[in-house]
């Protein structure tokens with residue numbers, strides 16, 4: 071089988087390395103200097119570190135050639151590049167099924183990646199989302215990792231999942247595309263909240279409270295969009311939320327830590343070196359939450375800190391001063 075991986079950041083490259091243990095992989099990214107660097111070093115030193123590419127992994131500078139003969143396309147560009155990536159795939163005439171790993175809401179439209187896929191691909195081919203608790207830095211070291219591949223078509227989810235599954239990488243399947251997409255996107259916002267709390271030395275109790283009350287608001291939002299409640303207790307919900315809110319590799323959590331330590335968002339984004347999807351996603355989630363009539367108090371405070379100049383301390387106080395209520399509401 072030939073699998074094309076589009077996007078050579080940390081996650082695209084870790085996935086490409088993993089998949090190339092079982093299949094031919096062509097890895098493409100839009101930056102030609104980065105392509106040349108990877109072709110020479112046979113590693114992705116800029117985004118992932120010194121992990122050598124095997125013979126089954128070809129770094130391809132031409133997108134048309136990367137897609138030629140692909141049995142499956144795996145798109146791992148940030149959410150804001152996903153629509154154009156799909157447009158390019160269509161323009162170049164590839165009809166292979168598409169699986170993506172982007173975790174966010176598209177800036178300005180507030181759409182989830184599967185809604186972007188619906189816009190661009192419709193029902194003209196199979197597509198699905200790969201998500202779950204999976205730091206690139208751990209998968210690339212061959213550490214055990216379990217994720218979920220969700221697609222509307224259960225048979226396609228099973229086929230694509232079986233292609234990627236193997237060794238240290240367990241791929242479960244699901245048909246709840248909405249639930250899986252919501253969990254992956256919104257945990258990034260909650261990770262910023264957890265980072266802020268940890269950066270303010272608020273303690274373990276506060277982090278656990280943010281994770282569980284975060285779960286409650288992610289579930290409310292996801293169910294309002296048609297996701298299945300149980301999905302939010304699974305790998306792509308609770309699993310990824312716990313990982314990202316506690317793990318030392320999370321870029322979103324790092325944004326929160328640095329905000330709490332007094333850095334400006336501009337300074338942080340200039341030096342982070344990677345995408346932190348929660349930053350623009352917080353704003354987009356709030357737009358949709360308003361139109362759905364769903365209460366998202368933690369996301370709202372994160373959005374206020376990121377985009378409206380609220381201090382982390384004020385945001386924490388606002389959450390603590392909310393009215394007392396039943397836990398189930």
Ligand SMILES: NC(=O)C1=CN([C@@H]2O[C@H](COP(=O)(O)OP(=O)(O)OC[C@H]3O[C@@H](n4cnc5c(N)ncnc54)[C@H](O)[C@@H]3O)[C@@H](O)[C@H]2O)C=CC1
Nearest residue numbers: 078079080081082147148149151172173204205206344345
């Ligand atoms: N890093 C991780 O452990 C995981 C990341 N993800 C998700 O995968 C996606 C990619 O993340 P990473 O690879 O970690 O990011 P990264 O920041 O390490 O690399 C981003 C890559 O995308 C390229 N890029 C940036 N903007 C683009 C655009 N508009 N169009 C096309 N390419 C563009 C960059 O040149 C770079 O190659 C994100 O949505 C992220 O949430 C999912 C699971 C794990």
Ligand SMILES: O=C(CO)COP(=O)(O)O
Nearest residue numbers: 202203204205320321322
């Ligand atoms: O999605 C991730 C792990 O599943 C990575 O999270 P960060 O983007 O916060 O590093």
